[in-house]
Amino acid sequence: MSKLTYQDKINIYNERKQGNSVVNISKKYGVRKDVIKYLIRLIDKHGYDILRTNKNRIFSIEEKEQIINRVLVNNESVCSVAVDEGLLSYGMLFNWIKNYKNMGYNIVEQRRGRSPTMLKKTKNPNIRETIEQENERLKKENEYLKAELEYSKKLRAVVQARKNQQQKKK
Secondary structure (H helix, E strand, O other): OOOOOHHHHHHHHHHHHOOOOHHHHHHHHOOOHHHHHHHHHHHHHHOHHHHOOOOOOOOOHHHHHHHHHHHHOOOOOHHHHHHHHOOOOHHHHHHHHHHHHHOOOOOOOOOOOOOOOOOOOOOOOOOOOOHHHHHHHHHHHHHHHHHHHHHHHHHHHHHHHHHHHHHHHO
């Protein structure tokens, strides 16, 4: 289905009110017939203002639960509830109901934004060092670093001695 512009939606509504068939309109704009029927019902109920969406409408958890309960508890049709609430597509309500059932009849608000690419590594809380173990580990690390420093000093001295010998030979 192609995405319809604001002007396309108005044209579809006007053409349908002039008597053009839904089949002809769906072929002309490349959308399904049920999308056109839903669009006509939506504009009839709420007017052209429902089509003006500068940003997405965000529903609170309570609003979603109330809308879902209209379908599941009151046995109202999904399409009629979606039109009454002014959802831009009745597919949104189908997805809400599906997620509601999959989550064990709880509404879980999806996090917005990009997920972190690198997960932080956390230490296992069950493995904690005691102060004595930490002191022992730090002493060993300190001895290792001292030995590494001594080695690098001796290596530097050997290299310097060889350079001095080569300069004396020349």
